Amino acid sequence: MERKTPVFTAFVYVCALLLAAVILAPLAWLFVMSISPAADLAAKPLRWWPQAADFSRYAQLLSTAENSAGAAFTSSLRNSLEVAGMATLAAIVLAVPAGWAVSRTPSVGWSLSMVIATYMLPPVALSVPLYMGLSWLGLLNNVFGLALIYLTILAPFTTWLMKSGFDSIPREIEAAAMIDGAGLLQTWRIITLPLAAPVVATSALFAVLLAWDEFFYALLFTSDQRAKTLTVAIADLAGGRVSDYGLIATAGVLAALPPVLIGLVMQRALISGLTSGGVKG
Amino acid sequence: MSGTWMTTRAWLLMLPLLVIMVAVIGWPLVDTVRLSFTDAQLVGTAGNYVGFDNYTKMLTSSNFTRTLSTTTWFAVVSVAAEMVLGVLAALLLNQEFRGRAVLRGLMILPWALPTVVNATLWRLIYNPEYGALNAALTQLHLIDNYRSWLGEPGTALAALIVADCWKNFPLVALIALAALQAVPRDITAAALVDGAGPFNRFRFVILPYLAGPLMVALVLRTIEAFKVFDIIWVMTRGGPANSTRSLSILVYQEAFSFQRAGSGASLALIVTLLVTVLAVAYATLVRKTAGSAT
Secondary structure (H helix, E strand, O other): OOOOOHHHHHHHHHHHHHHHHHHHHHHHHHHHHHHOOHHHHHOOOOOOOOOOOOOHHHHHHHOOOOOOHHHHHHHHHHHHHHHHHHHHHHHHHHHHHHHHHHHHOHHHHHHHHHHHHHHHOOOHHHHHHHHHHHHHHOOOOOHHHHHHHHHHHHHHHHHHHHHHHHHOOOHHHHHHHHHOOOOHHHHHHHHHHHHHHHHHHHHHHHHHHHHHHOOHHHHHHOOOOOOOOHHHHHHHHHHOOOOOHHHHHHHHHHHHHHHHHHHHHOHHHHHHHHHHHHHHO | OOHHHHHHHHHHHHHHHHHHHHHHHHHHHHHHHHHHOEOOOOOOOOOOEOOOHHHHHHHHOHHHHHHHHHHHHHHHHHHHHHHHHHHHHHHHHOOOOOOHHHHHHHOHHHHHOOHHHHHHHHHHHOOOOOOHHHHHHHHOOOOOOOOOOOOOHHHHHHHHHHHHHHHHHHHHHHHHHHHHOOOOHHHHHHHHHOOOOHHHHHHHHHHHHHHHHHHHHHHHHHHHHHOOOHHHHHHOOOOOOOOOOOHHHHHHHHHHHOOOHHHHHHHHHHHHHHHHHHHHHHHHHHHHHHHHHO
């Protein structure tokens, strides 16, 4: 091994601190803004630390009193949960059989490649007909309609993840069960799906993150509290005439909390999922 | 079991996915092509066939050329910065130091933060009256007066690029780190014994392992950057004076703000074509890099 000089070691620690500061400072500031009294945020020179922590905005946004800022926020929170949940469930239901089929029968793999290639399409290339189609079906400003559209993003991705997951389960195990007389569905239930459960879970989490993050289609296809998602509600807040910046920050913290917690808890699985695409190519 | 039955069964299992994909991707794409040859409005009139009128109008408009160059600039600068910062961060995270595991864990945070929240956060940081950037720079005596970072054409795009980089370089770092960890120790040790300096070790020993994964990250990030909409929409809506307008925002304005579905569709297809050409060119490059690295 290379001998590390003290200067080099010090350099590494300085860089590490710098990197940590770059990552953490904007996030910490978002949180500090959310608990600082409005007067502190408007003070010049700016007060970087609140005199007294003020969590009242969290209560304000999470209240469901009618016509309050909270009503708009909580309804968008519910819409986001519903859309993400439905779209994820549908994507997994489509992805498990399709991913298995491609994994076990590579000759049909080109169809999956085509599905994945749609990733290149900018959403604007589909948005006009999708808008007209949803309008014709009466599904504009509707959580079911939005969840259906989200399958354009979620389904190719989850199918690809499921396919790589099934690839790592030896087909000999399935063949053994079939020789013992199990049918396809029985083999899946007893052998394949239990073994694939971790991959299903990872795919579902990725799908939830993608749906939670989506903004463009939600902006186009929703117009009020019946279907507006969190991302649209936050963009409204940020672009509107809200005078309390702390309230915008609070909405940001609340919207970021679920994906950040998923990211931290599932770190290992998410990173291996993210990098497997990059490393395998 | 016979091969034909296997294939038939595979198609049957894929059928639900394929049906949905045709409904929500295939059909809309074909319909966008149809619309692009008409003067259809978003609501109401179905539109008449107008040939290539929309295409010639869009391709020759100064709006398009200016937006194309803005988008290219955004994509090239932000992706290049993300690659450089990502590799540097990965090299750091591959060193041994106390707290390394925690720092690696922190890298997931910007990636997990929703894009819209990231855009909102930076919009608050850049705020012309109360923003943290103005406060910090003034308190450090680097600027005398508060500035409108997102409100001036000269700084708005750069401010957007910083916000985009902050969110995306950690992902590049994680991909590069995974590749670095795959470099066998004895190879770096051997290069060291042979007297290779730090630069040569990076260039000839480590870079070949990084090249493949980094190329893939480069392709994906470039395609994403070319399609950029969310972060710009939330931070500047393409302003001031259209100085940060991306191609996706131009399509949105044409098709939805002005309700010109026909010309919006033709513009969307031009963007799609650009992204496809880019992706195919890159894919060829990736195959070559992967070939030479192994």
